[in-house]
Amino acid sequence: xxxxxxxxxxxxxxxxxxxxxxxxxxRYAAALIVGAIYIWSFLLRPxxxxxxxxxxxxxxxxxxxxxxxxxTLMGTWVFGSDTTALAFTxxxxxxxxxxxxxxxxxxxxxxxxxxxxxxFNAVIWVFVLRRGGTALPSPLRxxxxxxxxxxxxxxxxxxxxLRSSWREHGGAAMRxxxxxxxxxxxxxxxxxxxxxxxxxxLFAAPSIGVFFDALGRTLATPPAIIGLYPFHxxxxxxxxxxxxxxxxxxxxxxxxxxxxxxxxxxTDAAFEDAAIEASAERAxxxxxxxARRSVAAVGAPRPATSSLRLAExxxxxxxxxWKNTLCLRRTAQLRLFIGPLVMAIAVGAATSGAGADFPxxxxxxxxxxxxMMLIFGGRLIRNDLRHDxxxxxxxxxxxxAPGDIVLAEVASAALPMSAVQMVLILIAYAAMLASAVxxxxxxxxxxxxxxxxxxxxxxxxxxxxxxxxxxxxxxxxIRLGPAVNTxxxxxxQNVLATLANLISLGVALVxxxxxxxxxxxxxHQQRPVAIALVIVLSAVVLVAETYGxxxxxxxxxxxxxxxxxx
Amino acid sequence: MITVQSLTKLYGDFTAVRSLxxxxxxxxxxxxxxxxxxxxxxxxxxxxxxxQPTAGSITIDGHDMRSDAIGAKRALAFIPDEPHLFEYxxxxxxxxxxxxxxxxxxxxxxxxxxxxELELAEKRRxxxxxxxxxxxxxxxxxxxxxxxxxxxxxxxxxTGLDPxxxxxxxxxxxxxxxxGAAVILSSHLLxxxxxxxxxxxxxxxxxxxxxxxxxxxxxxxxHLAGKSLEDVFLALTSDQAAPGAPxxx
Numbered sequence: 001x002x003x004x005x006x007x008x009x010x011x012x013x014x015x016x017x018x019x020x021x022x023x024x025x026x027r028y029a030a031a032l033i034v035g036a037i038y039i040w041s042f043l044l045r046p047x048x049x050x051x052x053x054x055x056x057x058x059x060x061x062x063x064x065x066x067x068x069x070x071x072t073l074m075g076t077w078v079f080g081s082d083t084t085a086l087a088f089t090x091x092x093x094x095x096x097x098x099x100x101x102x103x104x105x106x107x108x109x110x111x112x113x114x115x116x117x118x119x120f121n122a123v124i125w126v127f128v129l130r131r132g133g134t135a136l137p138s139p140l141r142x143x144x145x146x147x148x149x150x151x152x153x154x155x156x157x158x159x160x161x162l163r164s165s166w167r168e169h170g171g172a173a174m175r176x177x178x179x180x181x182x183x184x185x186x187x188x189x190x191x192x193x194x195x196x197x198x199x200x201x202l203f204a205a206p207s208i209g210v211f212f213d214a215l216g217r218t219l220a221t222p223p224a225i226i227g228l229y230p231f232h233x234x235x236x237x238x239x240x241x242x243x244x245x246x247x248x249x250x251x252x253x254x255x256x257x258x259x260x261x262x263x264x265x266x267t268d269a270a271f272e273d274a275a276i277e278a279s280a281e282r283a284x285x286x287x288x289x290x291a292r293r294s295v296a297a298v299g300a301p302r303p304a305t306s307s308l309r310l311a312e313x314x315x316x317x318x319x320x321x322w323k324n325t326l327c328l329r330r331t332a333q334l335r336l337f338i339g340p341l342v343m344a345i346a347v348g349a350a351t352s353g354a355g356a357d358f359p360x361x362x363x364x365x366x367x368x369x370x371x372m373m374l375i376f377g378g379r380l381i382r383n384d385l386r387h388d389x390x391x392x393x394x395x396x397x398x399x400x401a402p403g404d405i406v407l408a409e410v411a412s413a414a415l416p417m418s419a420v421q422m423v424l425i426l427i428a429y430a431a432m433l434a435s436a437v438x439x440x441x442x443x444x445x446x447x448x449x450x451x452x453x454x455x456x457x458x459x460x461x462x463x464x465x466x467x468x469x470x471x472x473x474x475x476x477x478i479r480l481g482p483a484v485n486t487x488x489x490x491x492x493q494n495v496l497a498t499l500a501n502l503i504s505l506g507v508a509l510v511x512x513x514x515x516x517x518x519x520x521x522x523x524h525q526q527r528p529v530a531i532a533l534v535i536v537l538s539a540v541v542l543v544a545e546t547y548g549x550x551x552x553x554x555x556x557x558x559x560x561x562x563x564x565x566x
Numbered sequence: 567m568i569t570v571q572s573l574t575k576l577y578g579d580f581t582a583v584r585s586l587x588x589x590x591x592x593x594x595x596x597x598x599x600x601x602x603x604x605x606x607x608x609x610x611x612x613x614x615x616x617x618q619p620t621a622g623s624i625t626i627d628g629h630d631m632r633s634d635a636i637g638a639k640r641a642l643a644f645i646p647d648e649p650h651l652f653e654y655x656x657x658x659x660x661x662x663x664x665x666x667x668x669x670x671x672x673x674x675x676x677x678x679x680x681x682x683e684l685e686l687a688e689k690r691r692x693x694x695x696x697x698x699x700x701x702x703x704x705x706x707x708x709x710x711x712x713x714x715x716x717x718x719x720x721x722x723x724x725t726g727l728d729p730x731x732x733x734x735x736x737x738x739x740x741x742x743x744x745x746g747a748a749v750i751l752s753s754h755l756l757x758x759x760x761x762x763x764x765x766x767x768x769x770x771x772x773x774x775x776x777x778x779x780x781x782x783x784x785x786x787x788x789h790l791a792g793k794s795l796e797d798v799f800l801a802l803t804s805d806q807a808a809p810g811a812p813x814x815x
Contacts, residue, residue: 310662312671319666327654330693394650396616398667399639558635561617 004109060216062239074184076159118149144237147253151234154260187227194224316400317408324412328383336380344369359435363428370424384409386471393562403554414460447528451535458539462546466504512541573622582608583772590748597763598752601803605772606752614644627716643710647722649702651694658690668713699726718749
């Protein structure tokens with residue numbers, strides 16, 4: 001067997017075996033059962049294939065996915081990609097780089113390794129898309145998704161190598177980056193041209209669904225499709241409905257994939273420098289991990305050019321929040337929020353298309369962005385135990401109660417997230433005042449604004465406690481570190497994780513909603529007061545639940561041992 | 567003072583530490599030695615409150631680690647072989663963070679001297695990722711010493727230090743002990759152990775095989791008389807060694 005194939009296969013096998021051995025612990029066994037039920041009900045359970053489910057594979061979805069692929073790759077070129085695609089582990093760096101191997105072989109190895117994540121997520125999406133009610137066999141769709149993810153992954157790898165090379169060449173780099181910026185400006189112009197030409201149809205759309213259908217048609221016709229065409233070639237087989245359609249589209253997608261493989265294998269000149277740099281960045285931060293498994297690689301923290309003042313006296317938990325705030329300032333990556341922002345603007349535009357004015361568009365966009373921050377923010381901002389579990393020995397040697405550590409860690413992420421969401425809600429409210437469209441009465445608007453802080457803080461605390469709990473209870477099964485892999489190839493597992501968090505939140509909300517609803521019915525309150533009461537009471541009960549969960553998590557943290565993490 | 571009674575740590579069926587009992591008085595330096603995998607780091611991690619013992623009790627400066635963990639941790643400093651640092655806090659921010667947690671009220675007065683002593687003054691705004699391995703180790707040491715601990719637990723403290731750093735670290739350990747700190751030092755550098763330690767605790771497969779000063783240990787194992795410390799160490803820690811009776815703690 002080829003040595004790289006052997007290494008990839010045995011590493012994957014040993015890792016899975018190591019993870020499965022955890023099931024001997026009752027906690028992990030229970031988690032495995034819950035996870036299996038979740039996977040079965042979400043992915044494997046037989047479902048009726050009605051016309052409603054074809055939304056997954058409609059033209060609008062296909063074109064929006066194409067657009068998302070463009071935005072993802074634009075982010076890679078214009079804003080710089082993360083170095084996950086390039087980073088080798090320290091063991092790989094020590095053993096493979098000095099070995100008698102060509103650069104091309106090393107890139108080939110990197111491609112082998114990437115295929116594990118690509119294949120895993122391709123399988124997830126096959127199960128999601130099988131509800132589309134089409135005649136295409138699942139294995140063929142899997143090939144289409146594999147081609148799509150592999151191409152995007154190769155593109156990211158190639159972009160990371162080239163950008164790293166350009167960084168080395170100073171002024172020349174700027175000139176070369178200009179070309180990639182120009183390409184994406186041209187694509188953007190073709191999309192903007194399409195939207196402008198079809199503006200009447202878009203603005204006349206009476207509902208969000210009709211708007212997105214119109215947007216799908218706009219992107220599928222010139223001039224937008226001219227800019228999107230190379231991307232559309234790769235996306236198309238995934239959305240094929242028949243064997244004939246798939247057979248027509250897959251050769252072109254494979255051709256694009258082959259062209260990418262050829263391109264990446266030819267960019268080997270800068271590969272070693274770039275890979276060593278990326279690997280060194282990872283190694284610096286992860287030396288405590290002792291390399292039992294890799295974790296997400298992101299850029300090194302930004303230099304400590306400025307700090308925050310920490311008072312000499314006070315509760316130690318404040319010091320943890322102070323530390324994590326500095327962590328957020330130095331490690332947060334704004335580019336991760338481009339996706340949610342674009343989606344929020346799209347929904348805002350859809351609302352405008354349905355006969356609303358600009359303030360209504362602004363208000364909806366701000367509210368949708370706040371909601372997306374609530375749902376996805378916790379996956380993107382991880383300045384809490386999901387990061388600090390890497391430093392478990394240090395954390396546990398500090399003279400602070402484990403329950404207080406959990407509280408401070410969760411608050412470190414929840415408070416800044418709540419602040420941003422509240423600013424967005426205030427923007428939405430102010431814009432709503434200026435809009436001709438008023439979905440509710442002014443008294444309800446005021447009531448919602450007044451109780452929003454309660455709801456926002458309670459929901460953020462609950463969601464982040466759930467995510468921190470997975471880090472404390474199952475450190476061997478989840479990815480620790482400052483960031484998750486946000487690459488397209490990891491989209492499937494990220495969607496599954498986000499849904500699992502929301503389901504857990506839903507379960508946590510049952511009791512608060514029942515209590516608050518019962519109270520309001522009993523008090524016979526008028527509508528604005530009733531709405532405010534339901535939200536405030538639910539928030540208070542949810543915070544109480546969350547606090548109890550944090551204390552229990554503190555007990556689990558006290559028992560957690562460094563050998564279990566990493 | 568550090569008091570350990572019947573410390574036992576199990577990982578499933580595996581016994582990492584078996585019924586260790588010893589005391590380290592104020593001003594005393596105890597050397598913890600043993601072959602790789604003998605249970606030294608597990609013992610030190612139990613003492614530092616990082617892992618919970620399966621059985622037994624640990625008291626640091628009068629604070630029981632189980633019932634008053636915060637008091638016990640506040641009295642001690644644990645300096646591990648691998649410096650565990652927050653990669654997003656600068657050198658100075660690390661010290662401010664530790665000062666706040668340990669209630670050090672005069673951090674601004676203490677910090678310059680400590681940074682100077684450990685040659686970190688010029689790196690006070692650097693992040694750990696910008697420091698060499700030795701510098702990171704010095705930062706971990708600075709964090710440990712900032713609050714003047716009454717118990718000092720060191721796991722291979724000289725790893726990564728240059729010769730000057732090693733000499734200063736030896737002096738620091740001696741100074742801290744002479745100022746009244748109880749010190750436990752784990753190291754494979756036998757000359758360091760011989761130079762600094764008043765007594766030795768030799769462990770093999772998690773069990774105490776010898777305890778006392780070097781003279782007491784040799785007296786308890788007469789066949790080792792006249793041998794070098796290295797030979798004594800190898801004889802006590804090798805699997806072929808006959809389990810000799812440890813000197814009374």
